[in-house]
Amino acid sequence: MDHWVTHSPRGPVSQYLSVKYVDRFIKQIAALGFMGLDTFGFRLSHLATLFGSAKKFEEFIQDRGMEKIVSVFQAYPYVSKTRAPHVRATHDAIFQDCLDIIKGCQGLTVESFVVMPSSTYWQTEPVTDEKIKIMADLWNRVGKMTREHGIKTTCHHEFWGAIRTMDEIEKFYSWTDPNYVHYFCDTAQHVIAGNDPVALYLRYHDRCSGFHFKDTHNVDTKGEYRIPPDAELIAPSVQRWFWEMGTPEGLVDFPALMRAIKDYQYIGWLTVEHDKADIGGGNYAESTCISKWYIDNVLSKIYE
Amino acid sequence: MFYPRYTNRKEPEMPNIKWGYAINQWNPVRREQQERAFKQMSVCGFRGVELNEGSGRWEPLGRPELTELNFGSVHNFVDFLHQCGIDQVASFFYDPGLYSAEESSYGRSPANPKDHEGILESIRTFATFLRDVGGSCIVVRPTGSYWREAPLTEEKFKNIAECWNKVGKMTKEHGIQTALHVDCLCAIHSMADIDKILELTDPDLVGLAIDTAELTITGIDPLRLYDKHFSRVKHFHFKDTHAVDTLDEYKNVNAEIQLLDGGGKREIERWFWEMGTAEGLVKFPALVKLMKDHAYKGWIIVESDRSPNPAESTMLNSWYMKYVLSKI
DSSP states (O other): OOOOOEEETTEEEOTTSSHHHHHHHHHHHHHTTBOEEEEETTHHHHHHHHHSSHHHHHHHHHHTTOOEEEEEEEOOOSOOSSOOTTOGGGHHHHHHHHHHHHHHTTTSOOOEEEEOSSOBHHHHOSOOHHHHHHHHHHHHHHHHHHHHTTOEEEEEOOTTBSSOSHHHHHHHHHSSOTTTEEEEEEHHHHHHTTOOHHHHHHHHGGGEEEEEEOEESOOOOSOGGGOSSOHHHHOSSOSOOEEOTTOTTOOOOHHHHHHHHHHTTOOSOOEEOOSSTTGGGOOHHHHHHHHHHHIIIIIHHHHO | OOOOSBOOOOOOSOTTEEEEEEGGGTOOOSHHHHHHHHHHHHHTTOOEEEEEOOOSTTOTTSSHHHHHHHHSSHHHHHHHHHHHTOOEEEEEEEOTTSOBTTTTBSOOOTTSGGGHHHHHHHHHHHHHHHHHHTOOEEEEOOSOBHHHHOSOOHHHHHHHHHHHHHHHHHHHHTTOEEEEEOOTTBSOOSHHHHHHHHHHSOTTTEEEEEEHHHHHHHTOOHHHHHHHHGGGEEEEEEOEESOOOTTOGGGSTTHIIIIIITOTTTTOSOSEEOTTOTTOOOOHHHHHHHHHHTTOOEEEEEOOTTOSOHHHHHHHHHHHHHHTGGGO
8 A cells, every 4th residue: 555755855755746756666665576556546647647647657667566556545534515425415426536536547457446434433423323324325336336347346444434343344244235345454443443353354254355454553442533633643642553564562463364364265465554654753665674574474474 | 266466585586696785774773673674674685784893882783792792692693683584694894993992992094004903803803703603704994084094105005905914814714805995085095096905915815895886986987996806806885876076075174074974065965875766877787797797706785874764775776686687
């Protein structure tokens, strides 16, 4: 996942600032052996402008040793009058946004359209069955559309989102169509929310279409998921929620998850993610190295 | 069928070459910082490490005795490297002019015969360590900075050569090669100077280390130097630069601060770069081709000292190593 910040004479900037910056970014992840790139829907237009088209950008990464853009991420984390997954009146607008992104993927072989199924908890609560059903309806509709384009819609559950507990997740998947709405396992987000990602994978393995492998050192035991405007950024008790795999304090049981993935013969991509890795002086490049070291030296051996 | 979409550790296909990385850009103090630095090298495909001489509280890996104090034994340190995915210590960089609290030395000069015994005994410690960890080379700064040592008289040259011949003989007895490393501030500063010091030293005892960026900044073409003295070249440092010291600012007092740290009158923002940047002046593919022609066998230590982001530099160098140089 292409959360990344790089340094420039103008301070920290996006890795997609110019072709030169993109070149350095892609070479870094390609050097470690990563083959796929997960990106955000909002980047596609910029990349198309920078390279001529999204397809030309994909060719650019292929020239540097990578294979393809694997997934595109879209979210409405913050409620607006025109966009809120739990408000049915906004669904047409959200659907049109999603359609535009999917059209932007033409010429590519994107496999997954990863979405946050809800906005923030505090803007959605009380989280009622009715609201979960409304959100399920939205993603059924979007999922049907993306499937017609050969792309799976898959839902990524933030610890601060409105579909965050085992009960809410269970209801959501029971009200969505398995043909249209898939499950996406973000390991750290689940652990922070107090859920076991291994148990969730076992429960939804037949609907699982992808993973974000990242770790955390903290479970949200104080209900900070409800803090406005964003619990990931301003929770009083935790400055940095997300960590790379392989730190001693990590709470995610990656070996157990890897064994489960093997047991169920998952076919697909495993994506490493570093979200806000620069908090407290870290950096994305180093986190990527440490994660890949853990993959090569710990997780890969589970498959040997 | 499961297919994890990442590739595992893949070694570059250069059978005579061993790729290592210099620790100096990280300068890790705490154990977990050391672990992360070694893991970064390892995952990027570098199998050996070049340590950097240092002294005191900020340099726990800077001297063999500090390493032993920290790890309990040399054996424990090697185990630690292995656990991080590093096969071995390849080499140690040593500058006799540096302050050493452990030796009560405020810097010694190979040009001064009175310092020779101190230099010899100091390096003996490092040679012993390298022998014990399976290393192969002690990379030495042949003399101090130009602004301190110049002019290099015939007598000084003779003294410098004598110093390194003695050191080379001692390290050879430990199975360790001594290699002279000329940098962009060094008093040995021209092709003629290098010709001369090589002529005055025993080829069986003293070799040459080629640092691509340092020589380029100095105005020496590393390819030409290598082609001329390939039989003496025992070690490489690969790094790039975008600029040459055309104003001869190496001659200025405190050039270490004024030129190297401060960028000199042109305010060069960054002297050392990763391999593969568009503005890079070093012709690495041509150099590797030449190394292949001359059947160079040994370590290439990639270096990115003064990098603003060590991990990023290591990854970029890794890409260039795997996708460009290993294909030659």
